[in-house]
Amino acid sequence: MRSSIPDLSALRAGSRTVLARLLTQVENADEALVPLLEQLAPWLGRAQVLGITGAPGAGKSTLINALLAELRRRGQRVAVLAIDPSSPVSGGALLGDRVRMGEHGEDEQVFIRSLASRGALGGLARAAERMVDVFDAAGFDVIVVETVGVGQSEVDIRHLADCRVVVCAPSLGDEVQAAKAGILEIADILVVNKADLPQAARTVHDLQASGVLRSVDGWTVELVPTVASAGQGVAALADLVERHARSAGVGRRRVVPAAAADAAGGGSRAAPPASDEALFAQVADWRAQGRGVALATVVRTWGSSPRPEGSHLAADERCEFIGSVSGGCIEAAVIDEAQRVIASGEPRLLEFGVSDEQAWEVGLACGGRIQVYVERIG
Ligand SMILES: Nc1nc2c(ncn2[C@@H]2O[C@H](COP(=O)(O)OP(=O)(O)O)[C@@H](O)[C@H]2O)c(=O)[nH]1
Ligand SMILES: [Mg+2]
Known part of the structure; x- marks a missing residue:
């Protein structure tokens, strides 16, 4: 890209x-x-x-x-x-x-x-x-x-x-x-x-x-x-x-509260959500270049989640990505997982939450829980 x-x-x-x-x-x-x-x-x-x-x-x-x-x-x-x-x-x-x-x-x-x-x-x-x-x-x-x-x-x-x-x-x-x-x-x-x-x-x-x-x-x-x-x-x-x-x-x-970041004119550094149209156009482009692509979809949320169910993120085999499944908290983990899904062809259902063990590793800053389905589509 x-x-x-x-x-x-x-x-x-x-x-x-x-x-x-x-x-x-x-x-x-x-x-x-x-x-x-x-x-x-x-x-x-x-x-x-x-x-x-x-x-x-x-x-x-x-x-x-x-x-x-x-x-x-x-x-x-x-x-x-x-x-x-x-x-x-x-x-x-x-x-x-x-x-x-x-x-x-x-x-x-x-x-x-x-x-x-x-x-x-x-x-x-x-x-x-x-x-x-x-x-x-x-x-x-x-x-x-x-x-x-x-x-x-x-x-x-x-x-x-x-x-x-x-x-x-x-x-x-x-x-x-x-x-x-x-x-x-x-x-x-x-x-x-x-x-x-x-x-x-x-x-x-x-x-x-x-x-x-x-x-x-x-x-x-x-x-x-x-x-x-x-x-x-x-x-x-x-x-x-x-x-x-x-x-x-x-x-x-x-962890700058979004409102404060906006007020400071900085905005969040998380990727913005993409329209499905833009996302699938990008996916088509990657596929035309012969790249493997995975699609991640928010399938279930509990508590507060920055992105609603149905939100998509697509990642290609070079870790380029478009779209968003959270406010930037778990994207890296999802993109990493997408690489494994692209390589193996096996879909994965990922869950991120705030259990005591993982809260400080990968979780939503806002404290909710989220399931993301990742499948190979290219
Ligand atoms: N006696 C003693 N001298 C130390 C110790 N740690 C560092 N120094 C010495 O204190 C001086 C300053 O150390 P340095 O690490 O450059 O300090 P900095 O300016 O805080 O980075 C150097 O001569 C070190 O060898 C220690 O535990 N005991
Ligand atoms: Mg020094």
């Missing part, structure tokens, strides 16, 4: 070259990319975006390096986006991060990328969000975003990250340093790194006494001491990160 499609399938298939190229184009605010980015929509919202924030020198990069190793042991594919403060003279620091995290540079399941504001022509925040989208579409399980404290970077980790980790180093004074920086209140997980230093116990105590370890929306903020340079406490941190995904879900940056 569009010339950029081959790149998208290569991205989905794990091409690191395509991934690297796309990230650079995004960083350069290449507007020609916008239609392609829109096509990423069905594959977004699956990765857990982990924001790691804290003052320079707290040990964020060292911790990320250790966490990468732990997450890899757990079979996770991990991407890292290290966002540099706005200083245009920070090439050295960036290089330092690259080298420190570089241990995993050869691992096919790990991808590390730095983003400096001077390189992001269209604005750091937008570039960062789009780069996270590209990593998400590329199938990474966890996307780690390293930033310095709130207010010191354009990138608002509160909006971007599903789970916010604030890293503190032990402080010398009796005040908790980070509290002054105002970043403690955004934490889902607090890390006191450099727990090998003598002041660490005091800092842990101060933080425990400060009231930041409170419950918000069913999650109790946890504190974990680490020695990032020795890998200590990192498994406990990884456990908490996993638990947070189960408790709070993933894809937060995409």
